Amino acid sequence: MVRTLAVSDEEVAGMRVGAARRYEPALVLAAGDLPFDYLAAIADQLDRPAVMVPGNHDRDLSGYRQHRGLWTRAGRPCEWPGPAGFENADGRVVDAAGLRIAGLGGCLRYREGPNQWTEAQQSRRAKRLVRAARRAQRRDGRGIDVLLTHAPPRHCGDREDGPHRGFECLHGVVAALAPRYLVHGHIHPYGEPVPDRILGTTRVVNVVGKKVLEV
Numbered sequence: 001m002v003r004t005l006a007v008s009d010e011e012v013a014g015m016r017v018g019a020a021r022r023y024e025p026a027l028v029l030a031a032g033d034l035p036f037d038y039l040a041a042i043a044d045q046l047d048r049p050a051v052m053v054p055g056n057h058d059r060d061l062s063g064y065r066q067h068r069g070l071w072t073r074a075g076r077p078c079e080w081p082g083p084a085g086f087e088n089a090d091g092r093v094v095d096a097a098g099l100r101i102a103g104l105g106g107c108l109r110y111r112e113g114p115n116q117w118t119e120a121q122q123s124r125r126a127k128r129l130v131r132a133a134r135r136a137q138r139r140d141g142r143g144i145d146v147l148l149t150h151a152p153p154r155h156c157g158d159r160e161d162g163p164h165r166g167f168e169c170l171h172g173v174v175a176a177l178a179p180r181y182l183v184h185g186h187i188h189p190y191g192e193p194v195p196d197r198i199l200g201t202t203r204v205v206n207v208v209g210k211k212v213l214e215v
Contacts, residue, residue, distance in 0.1 A: 001215065003024060003026050004026070007034060008031035010209045015041070026098075031185035033057045033186070036082060039085075043084060053105030054114075055115060064081070066080070091128065099146055102148070103129075110163040146180065147170075178201055181205060
């Protein structure tokens with residue numbers, strides 16, 4: 001089991017100044033819409049692998065690549081604008097702390113801005129992610145442990161207003177990859193209890209604020 005601290009959307013008091021250490025996680029997952037300096041502070045105090053996807057209020061992180069410690073965009077050296085200590089899993093499969101994580105950031109498009117996708121756009125991104133996950137599994141036999149998203153699947157903890165509707169295509173990703181967990185943010189509980197949901201064999205968890213998971 002890998003103790004995982006998952007965060008999203010709402011800052012938790014004390015997390016910038018050491019409270020994250022009390023959970024003793026082996027891995028940090030961030031599901032979007034948190035200040036990058038907040039995430040960097042968590043990563044700095046824990047010094048553990050950390051993986052993120054962007055939310056609809058985050059800046060555009062597409063196109064940035066790291067190779068041997070050097071960041072580039074469009075083939076030119078650059079500074080990484082994302083949170084220090086985090087790897088961006090949006091549209092990618094990454095291995096961290098013994099887990100395999102597939103990521104799809106962003107939400108359903110409701111206005112202009114980065115990290116917003118129509119259902120058709122996200123469906124195309126989802127198909128590419130599934131292909132990448134299957135290639136990785138053919139190499140070493142390992143499947144996906146966590147599907148990390150910003151928005152939830154449609155009718156699985158989402159809302160009916162346009163900005164907070166989930167993606168239909170995530171149901172297909174879950175069916176194809178059967179991750180143990182789907183970890184998402186975006187849907188603020190506003191004090192209401194948020195039960196986990198089950199899709200097939202996958203547990204769907206809303207981690208707005210923070211949750212500690214044993215994966």
